[in-house]
Each structure stands twice: as structure tokens, then as C-alpha cells.
Amino acid sequence: MLQKQNDKMINNMLNLPSLKIIDMHESESDYRFLVETALPPPTHCSKCGTIANLNKHGKKKQLFFDLSMHAKRVGFYVKRQRYKCRECNEAFFENLPDMDVNRSVTNRLIDWIQEASLEKTFTSVADDIGVDEKTVRNIFNDYVAELEVQTEFRTPKWLGLDEVHL
Numbered sequence: 001m002l003q004k005q006n007d008k009m010i011n012n013m014l015n016l017p018s019l020k021i022i023d024m025h026e027s028e029s030d031y032r033f034l035v036e037t038a039l040p041p042p043t044h045c046s047k048c049g050t051i052a053n054l055n056k057h058g059k060k061k062q063l064f065f066d067l068s069m070h071a072k073r074v075g076f077y078v079k080r081q082r083y084k085c086r087e088c089n090e091a092f093f094e095n096l097p098d099m100d101v102n103r104s105v106t107n108r109l110i111d112w113i114q115e116a117s118l119e120k121t122f123t124s125v126a127d128d129i130g131v132d133e134k135t136v137r138n139i140f141n142d143y144v145a146e147l148e149v150q151t152e153f154r155t156p157k158w159l160g161l162d163e164v165h166l
């Protein structure tokens with residue numbers, strides 16, 4: 001019972017209910033969590049769409065970065081489950097709803113990077129959270145492209161951008 005409460009408290013630390021912490025390492029500047037998902041298995045094959053008729057097909061550790069915590073950078077090694085479909089024979093990874101799997105960061109870190117990049121250099125943003133500069137630049141470029149579609153770009157709010165990034 002007590003153990004259960006402790007587990008719950010530790011998992012609340014991340015405030016990401018889709019993840020379950022297995023292990024944690026801490027250095028002077030970084031936290032590294034080993035996690036797996038706490039989600040039900042997929043209901044459909046993500047390749048052919050048929051109702052799940054799947055075999056488990058190994059797990060692979062993938063690193064994702066998250067918001068800093070206690071002034072330390074945070075990374076998750078996700079033990080990500082892979083499945084193989086018995087119908088189409090294709091393999092695919094389980095979904096990670098809290099992650100941007102293309103950029104290897106959490107969705108909430110994307111929001112943070114977008115805001116931070118308006119005020120700081122890409123290198124400094126990257127250094128704050130542990131990702132490389134290119135990731136920050138890509139996320140920022142995606143963000144600007146999105147804003148260009150949504151709003152008129154030449155509004156006073158955006159005039160400051162060039163000063164930081166050119």
C-alpha cells in the first residue's frame with residue numbers, strides 16, 4: 001500500500017500520466033528517467049488499420065527531452081514497445097501521445113521552445129534543455145511557418161524576431 005502511494009508520488013513528479021517511471025539517474029546538471037508507457041495496447045494496426053491482431057515485437061529505448069526540473073535538464077529514455085501485425089506483417093511502434101516523435105521532445109517542451117526562442121538564441125535555448133541547436137531551429141521554423149499561415153506575419157509583435165535570429 002505504502003509502496004503504491006510512493007510509486008504514484010514519483011510518477012506525479014513528471015505530471016505525464018501516460019508514462020511510468022522505472023528508474024532515475026541524477027547528475028549535477030541532468031535528470032535521466034527510464035520510463036515505459038502506462039497505456040492500453042493499440043486497438044488497431046497503424047499500418048493496415050485492421051482490428052489489433054498483434055504480436056509484441058521487442059522494445060527499443062528512445063530518448064526524449066522534457067522541461068527542466070529543479071534547474072536540471074530532463075531526458076526520458078522511453079522503452080517503446082514495438083508490435084508486428086499478423087494481418088499485414090508490418091511492424092510499428094506504440095503511440096506516444098505526450099511526445100513529438102519527429103523532434104524527440106515532449107509536446108510541452110515544444111511550447112516552451114517556441115516561447116523561449118523568441119527571446120534567446122537557439123544555442124542558448126538548446127543548452128538550457130539539452131537538445132541540439134538544430135532541433136531548436138527546426139521547431140522554431142515550424143512555429144513561424146504555422147504562424148504565417150494563421151496570421152498576417154507583418155504585425156508589430158513579430159518585428160523583433162529578426163533582431164534575435166539574423
Ligand SMILES: [Zn+2]
Nearest residue numbers: 045048085088
Ligand atoms: Zn496490419
